[in-house]
Amino acid sequence: MSNGAVVGNVKILTVALGAGRAGFLPTFNGNCRRCRRSAERLARSPRAMLDSPHIVRTDIHRKNNHLVHASARITVSPRAGCGAGCSDVFPEIRHMNRSMLSPVRRAAAALFVLGLVPVSHAAQPTLRVGIDAESYPPFFSKDAAGKWKGWEIDLLDAACGKLNVRCELTDIAWDGLIPALQNRKIDVIWSSMTITGERQKAIDFSRAYYESPTVFVGAKSDRRRVDCAVPATFKGRVIGVEAGTNFSAFLDARFKQDAQIKAFDKFDNALADLVSGRVDYVQEGKGLFTAFLASRDGKDFEIKATCADNPVLGLGIGAGLRRGDALRDKLSTAIAQLQQDGTWDAITARYPNLKGSIEKGR
CATH class of the missing domain: 3.40.190.10 (Periplasmic binding protein-like II)
Structure with missing residues (x-):
């Protein structure tokens, strides 16, 4: 059986060791970097608890150790190097019965599986x-x-x-x-x-966390009427697109017979060719043209055609x-x-x- 409580910035858990046995109480100073490192390391590797030099054994009366609670309890903490902040966090050490250390240490691994780290400094899982x-x-x-x-x-x-x-x-x-x-x-x-x-x-x-229609952007001065549903309206024109995208796959499948498809390694490079006149249109999601159309370079360009929903163009933007x-x-x-x-x-x-x-x- 185990239970937990929060005292200040320290998470306290105890475990029953059987009739007549004392509980186990690890404590850490959340303001001490070495304490936090010890807590995190031992939480990741419970077996390391049994051999850790940070387990207080026979020298528990030393004042630079953090714990100090009732007898037959043990703390996991660095023995030195914490500075004044550590010694100020907990009361003076009380006597510990050395005969109780073995069963207490055997319970340590089980406790660390429960994640014994300071509450205020508990490490959040990291999502890469x-x-x-x-x-x-x-x-x-x-x-x-x-x-x-x-x-x-x-x-x-x-x-x-x-x-x-x-x-x-x-x-x-x-x-x-x-x-x-x-x-x-x-x-x-x-x-x-x-x-x-x-x-x-x-x-x-x-x-999907957002959706944006697929569009073609071209020069305002271009009077040709183009329609995404009718590839022939792009006949003889050059369409720029970022390589390796669903837009590239869509153009390759439907527009190659009528228009020249020019793939770019970067979207910005496609826009640069649009501005310079080396391509007539660029296809992308409408939202990604936002910055360009609002910029000085994009002032002479506009959306020329919008595509209807299509399986190749996708089902919105999601996290992979x-x-x-x-x-x-x-x-x-x-x-x-x-x-x-x-x-x-x-x-x-x-x-x-x-x-x-x-x-x-x-």
Whole structure:
């Protein structure tokens, strides 16, 4: 039997050792870095408890040890190096019956499985999140200090808060995101990745956290009327698209006979060729054109055609996860809550240029 209580910033758990036996009470000073390291290390490896030099044994009367509670209880803590802060946290050491140490130590491993770490410094699980190394403002981009920012980053932070995890972003080239997930280098892909049948053969997806129609952008001065449903209206034109995307697959399947498809390694490079006149149109999700159309370079361009829903173009934008990962359902629930409790709308309101470009996923 075990029970727990919180005293100050310390989590206290005791375990029954049998009739007439005392309980076991580990304590840590949450303000001491060495204490925290010991707690985290022992929590990860319960067997290390039995041989740890931090277990107080015969010298429990030393005042630089932290514990000090009733007899037959033991503390796990560094013996020195904590500074005055540690000795001030707990009362003076009381006498411990040395004959009680063996059964107490045998109970230690079981207690650490329960996660004996200071409550205020309990380590949150870390979720390793992969994101495209290329910037797509206002969805995600790095500021001058190299920190990620944007609508998608804000939504990710909110989702991680719902899951009570710490999210750690790793930027990876687009083509490397799915392999990195499959090879367990990351746990989640959060990078405006469209949910498509082809990708679902390799990975799972969460609920869509946003949707954005597929559009063609071209020069305002171009008077030709084009229609996504009629590829022949693009006959003789050059269409730019980012390689390896669902948009590229869509164009290859439907437009190759009528138009020249020019694939780019980066979306920004496709836009550069659009501005310079080397391509006539660029196809992408409407939301990703937001920053460009609001910029000086994009002032002479506009949306020329919008595509209807199509399986190749996908079922919205979702988080990619490994096949069968239970995290999918948890993340989908968190996303649904954000879409229903007003958080999604509040975050989107911070980015007025996105109005009309994205909507909640399904």
